[in-house]
Amino acid sequence: MLTAAVARGEDVTAVLSRPDKPAASLRAEERDGRTYLSLNDAVAALDGTMTFDERTRSYEVKLKGRSAVFGVDAALAVVDTKLVPLGAPVRGQGALAWAEPEFFQRVLGPMAGLSLTWDRATRALSVRKGEIAEIAVEPSVADLGEMTKVVFRFSQTPSYAVEATAEQVVLHVPNARLSATSSERLLDSPRVARLLVRGGDLTIVFREKGLLANVYALGAPPRLVVDVTRRTSGAPGARTPGLANGPPPASRAKTVVLDPGHGGVEEGARGPGGLFEKDATLALTKTVQEVLQRRGYRVVVTRSSDATVGLDDRAAAANAAKADVFLSIHCNASRAATAHGTEVYYLSLDASDRAAALLAESENAAPAATPNTADKNAAVRDLDLILWDLAQNQHLSASARLAEIVQADFNRLLGITTRGVKQAPFRVLIGVNAPAVLVEVAFITNPDEEARIGSDEFRRQVADTLAGSVDTYFRTADDVAPVPYAPKPPGKS
Numbered sequence: 001m002l003t004a005a006v007a008r009g010e011d012v013t014a015v016l017s018r019p020d021k022p023a024a025s026l027r028a029e030e031r032d033g034r035t036y037l038s039l040n041d042a043v044a045a046l047d048g049t050m051t052f053d054e055r056t057r058s059y060e061v062k063l064k065g066r067s068a069v070f071g072v073d074a075a076l077a078v079v080d081t082k083l084v085p086l087g088a089p090v091r092g093q094g095a096l097a098w099a100e101p102e103f104f105q106r107v108l109g110p111m112a113g114l115s116l117t118w119d120r121a122t123r124a125l126s127v128r129k130g131e132i133a134e135i136a137v138e139p140s141v142a143d144l145g146e147m148t149k150v151v152f153r154f155s156q157t158p159s160y161a162v163e164a165t166a167e168q169v170v171l172h173v174p175n176a177r178l179s180a181t182s183s184e185r186l187l188d189s190p191r192v193a194r195l196l197v198r199g200g201d202l203t204i205v206f207r208e209k210g211l212l213a214n215v216y217a218l219g220a221p222p223r224l225v226v227d228v229t230r231r232t233s234g235a236p237g238a239r240t241p242g243l244a245n246g247p248p249p250a251s252r253a254k255t256v257v258l259d260p261g262h263g264g265v266e267e268g269a270r271g272p273g274g275l276f277e278k279d280a281t282l283a284l285t286k287t288v289q290e291v292l293q294r295r296g297y298r299v300v301v302t303r304s305s306d307a308t309v310g311l312d313d314r315a316a317a318a319n320a321a322k323a324d325v326f327l328s329i330h331c332n333a334s335r336a337a338t339a340h341g342t343e344v345y346y347l348s349l350d351a352s353d354r355a356a357a358l359l360a361e362s363e364n365a366a367p368a369a370t371p372n373t374a375d376k377n378a379a380v381r382d383l384d385l386i387l388w389d390l391a392q393n394q395h396l397s398a399s400a401r402l403a404e405i406v407q408a409d410f411n412r413l414l415g416i417t418t419r420g421v422k423q424a425p426f427r428v429l430i431g432v433n434a435p436a437v438l439v440e441v442a443f444i445t446n447p448d449e450e451a452r453i454g455s456d457e458f459r460r461q462v463a464d465t466l467a468g469s470v471d472t473y474f475r476t477a478d479d480v481a482p483v484p485y486a487p488k489p490p491g492k493s
Contacts, residue, residue, distance in 0.1 A: 016045050034100060058071040064112055112159070135154055149228075151224075169206075169215070178197050182197075254474060257317065264307050266308060273454075277330065406439060
């Protein structure tokens with residue numbers, strides 16, 4: 001009957017079947033032997049919201065306190081901060097989106113805390129009763145200025161729903177039994193009085209009524225983060241304190257924060273001729289600063305001398321300056337003396353390859369500017385649980401675009417095939433509330449590149465190139481990322 005209906009060009013429908021609610025009808029389409037179901041209908045049936053961004057041709061679904069973003073060009077979705085691969089891209093017709101049943105099983109179901117099965121014969125998406133999972137949870141609390149962060153680290157990725165009142169917020173984890181070292185924890189936090197772990201619920205009891213709680217999920221390892229703040233005066237929906245409130249006024253000069261890598265007791269890599277990375281990056285930064293200032297930018301540097309500056313302090317300096325972009329300047333190192341070229345990185349908890357992971361590990365090993373106390377070590381551990389915070393997470397797309405621009409421009413400067421933009425968990429980028437990239441300008445361990453790094457001419461070329469990248473970034477703020485440049489093979493016109 002279905003085949004005949006399709007052949008006649010008739011509309012077909014499917015159903016979303018749940019034991020706790022009446023079945024909901026879903027519009028459906030058959031194309032090239034594939035079944036596509038209406039995402040708009042399913043999201044509405046699950047009491048979620050769905051929006052369409054015409055400029056980027058992307059959709060965002062908000063459901064049960066979680067968010068999923070996806071487009072029509074790539075077979076993947078970003079659920080909170082986790083990439084979820086799909087068998088095929090979503091189909092779009094303006095604000096209407098259609099997806100194969102797999103999308104509902106891999107994206108929509110987990111967001112709603114439901115396990116879905118698809119029966120093509122009956123054209124039904126049905127909720128499968130899940131087994132009770134035993135999940136260990138480790139709570140952690142950090143008071144950060146005007147915000148208290150409560151982090152729950154899980155032994156496996158949970159589904160969850162949020163229930164908030166004036167006195168508390170409850171995270172419901174369906175089909176799970178949660179276990180913790182202690183089922184109740186009393187706190188001396190200014191905003192959170194108690195944490196409770198009971199059955200499948202996590203409860204945060206506020207110190208006072210009327211506090212705001214922003215809940216979001218992080219991966220690797222799986223965590224739920226709850227930002228607790230006091231209400232601020234002004235319009236509803238005001239941004240969380242500490243986060244930028246929209247783009248800077250057009251009349252204000254753009255602020256570029258330059259971060260010369262290493263310094264003081266942290267020497268960085270050393271070239272075969274004896275040049276230290278900390279000295280090379282400082283000299284490069286001073287030249288870049290001069291060029292940018294002549295172009296009308298407000299430039300702030302995280303260090304202007306051979307001083308030891310902690311990695312977290314560098315991000316703090318950028319935020320204090322209200323940076324529009326953050327550029328951390330480094331020199332690369334390799335056991336292969338012939339390694340050459342520029343590499344540009346932006347933040348990710350998962351490195352794009354083993355080399356990127358090793359580089360990040362090396363850069364993150366820089367000592368702190370001051371000795372850590374027991375309290376500070378505890379605070380750092382809490383911050384490590386929330387490495388990918390909203391501060392940088394909201395700028396990841398812009399950071400990726402900035403990285404592509406810088407990489408392409410340096411490929412032109414050096415006349416090489418791109419080494420490719422990469423991602424790695426560089427601590428210096430974590431917490432920066434602006435588009436942020438780390439630029440490994442050249443390999444100081446390569447004798448030829450070490451000599452170039454130490455020359456005034458190369459520093460000027462680097463400064464002009466990087467300033468041009470910044471110009472391009474701001475000039476094309478609404479454009480898509482450029483295609484990385486690759487020179488033509490020898491002999492080709």
